[in-house]
Every structure is written in C-alpha cells, then in structure tokens.
Amino acid sequence: MSYKEFVSLVHKSTTRNYIERVNEVDKAEVAEVAIQFDKDYWDGSRLHGYGGYKYDGRWRKVADAMIQAYGLKPGMRVLDVGSGKGFLLHDFKEVLPELEVAGxxxxxxxxxxxxxxxQPFIQHGTAARLPWPDDHFDLVISINTLHNLYNYDLWDALREMERVSKGGKYLCVEAYRNEREKMNLMYWQLTCRIFHTPAEWEADFKLAAYTGDHEFIYFE
Structure with a gap:
C-alpha cells in the first residue's frame, strides 16, 4: 500500500466558503436533500452540493497521472467505483481509446x-456489492465516494475492490489532521457518514485487508 497524490492535483483549485454553508441555510435540511444524490446535489445550488457539475477538463491531469503511474495500456480494464458523471472515465478514453472502462x-x-x-459502460449499484467477477480489472479506483458509506458497507466495499482487481487499486477519501480541518470538513460536507483521521482510515484498510494505494484530501 502506497500513498499516491492524484486528486490533490485538482482539489485545491476549488474555492470553498465553509462558514456560508452553515450560516446561509439550515445545514441539516440541506443535507437531507443532498443525500438523495439527485438533481439538487449535482446541478442545484452550491449550498446543496456541486452547484452544477459540468465537464471542464480538469480531470485530464488526473487521468494522465494514473495512466503513467499504473502503466495502463490499450486493452486493459479500469473500474471507477462512484463514477459520477463519468468525467474521469471520459478522459481515460480520450488518452487511450482502446482502454476498457467501467463505472x-x-x-x-x-x-x-x-x-x-x-454512459454505456456505467452500471447502477452500491460499492459494497460490485457486479463483476474476481480479478477482472487491471485498475480499480474510487474517488470521494467511500466516506459516504457506513462502516459496515465501507469494509465490504474495500473487500470488493480487492476482489475484482487483478492489479492496481487506488482510493481517495476525506480526512482531517487537526481540529480546524475537522471543523471545516463538518461545515463543508453534506453526505459523509465517516469522519476519520488518517490513522483511523488506515485501521479500516487493515481491518478489511485492503492492500491498494490511497490518498486523503483535507479542508485546510
């Protein structure tokens, strides 16, 4: 297991007003809307989620870095657990058209x-039960998804990533290292079920026998 920085390439490009998200609205009511993961979360107000999640090419640098780090080649298979609107998978295909992608x-x-x-390569489901056979993918990734699970589903999701991968594995989750980052995370998040320090995340990885790479993003 190694610490890899991929999402850090784009994470700090977003400006966040932590105080606004708790002062402008009833945060609990907004979160109830956000956890439906429907239009309001993806394309509604910024206070409800992304505030309009549009493709702008920023994930291309992440795709390029992953292709190089994991030695991806045409014909290999990549799975994105929590693929959103498919921006990263699209960028993978832009670079390697013969790459087999799934979400x-x-x-x-x-x-x-x-x-x-x-879109034809995306399936509906939960990270705790992946509908693919053992050792099916050369790389399995999950970005900013697993912290939205309760711990029992998280452990299953980590085991599932292990099961369907015959090669690389990488995940990115939110974490905090101090009280300021913890408060900022609590102010900003809408859908999290797990609030962990890096050490707590690593304990979960060990418990679920997850051996892949990981990255933490922080709200400084």
Whole structure:
C-alpha cells in the first residue's frame, strides 16, 4: 500500500466558503436533500452540493497521472467505483481509446447525465456489492465516494475492490489532521457518514485487508 497524490492535483483549485454553508441555510435540511444524490446535489445550488457539475477538463491531469503511474495500456480494464458523471472515465478514453472502462454509480441522476462517450459502460449499484467477477480489472479506483458509506458497507466495499482487481487499486477519501480541518470538513460536507483521521482510515484498510494505494484530501 502506497500513498499516491492524484486528486490533490485538482482539489485545491476549488474555492470553498465553509462558514456560508452553515450560516446561509439550515445545514441539516440541506443535507437531507443532498443525500438523495439527485438533481439538487449535482446541478442545484452550491449550498446543496456541486452547484452544477459540468465537464471542464480538469480531470485530464488526473487521468494522465494514473495512466503513467499504473502503466495502463490499450486493452486493459479500469473500474471507477462512484463514477459520477463519468468525467474521469471520459478522459481515460480520450488518452487511450482502446482502454476498457467501467463505472459503478449509486445516483441514477448522475448516470442519466453521464457523458455520452462512457454512459454505456456505467452500471447502477452500491460499492459494497460490485457486479463483476474476481480479478477482472487491471485498475480499480474510487474517488470521494467511500466516506459516504457506513462502516459496515465501507469494509465490504474495500473487500470488493480487492476482489475484482487483478492489479492496481487506488482510493481517495476525506480526512482531517487537526481540529480546524475537522471543523471545516463538518461545515463543508453534506453526505459523509465517516469522519476519520488518517490513522483511523488506515485501521479500516487493515481491518478489511485492503492492500491498494490511497490518498486523503483535507479542508485546510
């Protein structure tokens, strides 16, 4: 298991007003809307989620870095657990058209609004039960998804990533290292079920026998 920085390439490009998200609205009511992962979360107000999740090419640098780090070649298979609207998978295909991509997404709205280039490769489901056979993918990734699970589903999801991968595995989750980052995370998040320090995350990885790479993003 190694610490890899991929999402860090784009995470700090977003400006966040932590105080606004708790002062402007009833945070609990907003979160109740957000956890439906429907239109309001993806394409509604910024206070409800992404505030309009549109393709802008920023994930291309992440795709390029992953292709190089994991030695991806035409004909290999990549799975994105929590694929959203398919932006990263689209960028993978832009670089390597013969790469076989697949996505797993819980939000039916996100699937309906996934980029046409990769929409046929997306399945609806939960990370805790992946509908693919053992050792099927050369690389399995999950970005900013697993912290939205309760711990019992998280452990299953980690085991599932192990099961379907015959090679690389990488995940990115939110974490905090101090009280300021913890408060910022609590102010900003809408859908999290797990609030962990890096050490707590690593304990979960060990418990679930997850051997892949990982990255933490922080709200500084």
């Amino acid at each position: 797993l997404e819980f939000s039916k709205y996100a699937i309906d609004h996934t980029m046409e280039s990769v």
